[in-house]
Amino acid sequence: MDRPYDNRAWLLVLPVLAIVAFSAVIPLMTVVNYSVQDTFGNNQFFWNGTGWFRELLDPSSDLGSRVIASFWRNLAFSAIILAIEVPLGIAVALAMPRAGWKVAVTLVLMAMPLLVPWNVVGTIWQVFARGDIGLLGYAVNRLGIDYNYVSDPVAAWVTIVAMDVWHWTSLVALLCYAGLKSIPDAYYQAARIDGASRWAVFRFIQLPKMRRVLIIAVLLRFMDSFMIYTEPFVVTGGGPGNSTTFLSIELVKLALGQFDLGKAAAMSIVYNLIILAVCWVFYTAMTNLDAERSKEGAAS
């Protein structure tokens, strides 16, 4: 907190500001422009005011009902994967070795799914879960469970959730592992001498130390699952029916599929505002935690 105040620092930030303005502000201005206009083609636009927005947020219109349904669907998806990935990630992090050659092997194996291009993740699971040529689909069908993600919405959801767990749990685990590694050995020894139970060690030593990385993990996972596009698109294409059409899939359908500029732009803006609001909540939580920690640091 004793950083000097110097506005010349702005000069160092300028390059970043320029590039991000070029790739974020200009496109967003285009989007705002489209969102208030309508067109009959031939590049002739006329003013439409808030028409698109009203249609978008009106559950009785065709557009509104589709977008709102995909919003809830997306929210449910984010909630499900967070409820699985966070506890599983913590459990895996607790089980990871702390020293020796096993650490390197475990880390490399765990990081592998993170480096797979997103559509290849989709391809891997599309193949893996197929009933005829996929190991998973074949095995499940042989167990006598009727499983076909192309025609059954429940199976499609199970496949996509399993895929996301496969893809991203390692991220949560790696973050928790980093948090656990920062706990000095002396804490554990003190706990052992106090006769603390396994649960008490977790609750009062490990969990508080992981709180910070867990916030980052939840932030990243929520955001990325809320804008998921490529993986479910490859596996199910949003189907069967609309059962796995998430917000981004809906948006790309509108913008690039039907070239419905006004509707797509209005949806982009609402979508972005939701993301901004959630992001702000997490950012505030994070900076508060930082402030708290530097206060603790100053006190000790």
Next chain:
Amino acid sequence: MSAETMTQAVPAAAATTASRRGFGVSGGGITLSLYLIFLMLPIYWLVIMSLKTNAEITSGMTLWPQQITFDNYRTIFTDASWYNGYISSLSYVAINTVLSIGLALPAAYAFSRYRFLGDKHLFFWLLSNRMAPPAIFALPFFNLYSAIGLFDTPWAVALAHCLFNVPLAVWILEGFMSGVPREIDETAYLDGYSFPRFFARIFMPIIANGIGVTAFFCFMFSWVELLLARTLTTVNAKPIAATMTRTVSAAGMDWGLLAAAGVLTLVPGVLVIWFVRNHIAKGFALGRV
């Protein structure tokens, strides 16, 4: 009595076994093994499939190829439309990584060392760009890069990926830089170093690890992203991941070829993970553990 003096009371042997056992969960080894098997099974299946002939893939279930074939790989390495996909993917990823780090270094230094007007808001705004859904930008980027004549070049994709990679790079680098004590800067300035010389000669070597980790993350997020990369390219700069859709032909799906192309997209990832394995976790925590 402090924890330090307690430590000496505990036999050293007991302490080492405890640390080898991980973080002290019974059954941890089983949990971890099951998890790793879960991670590896789909990848195993992809690799196995890439070594099979299409006849074998579609005729029945075999856990191991009856007759190992490398024809699928041979097709990819001899057909220009296939291997060009790799070249264009790697070129936009490389451009993007260099660009992101080059721009982010001074900005991260500013955030870690100074307070200035609107710094917190600026930082949040940058962060929010990392979180913005690429789907929002697909259409405007298409218009923008067509207008300035960069459409279907690696530069278009590299610049578009700066949208999320530059903020991420600033974020990670700022975390690493804040770990370096400010006394080092002050001593260097007292010794008569100018800012650029200090930055290049003294500061960058100190945070070399952080730069490496940042490069890894820029590489990673540019490598795995496809929505923007596919929207901004048609023929010349088409990324490998988009080329994979070609395996659907009139004769049906060429599963073996698809799997082989998929396996080859895993290779660069595995290579770079090996180099940063000890820093991955810290990097994911954005340098803040």
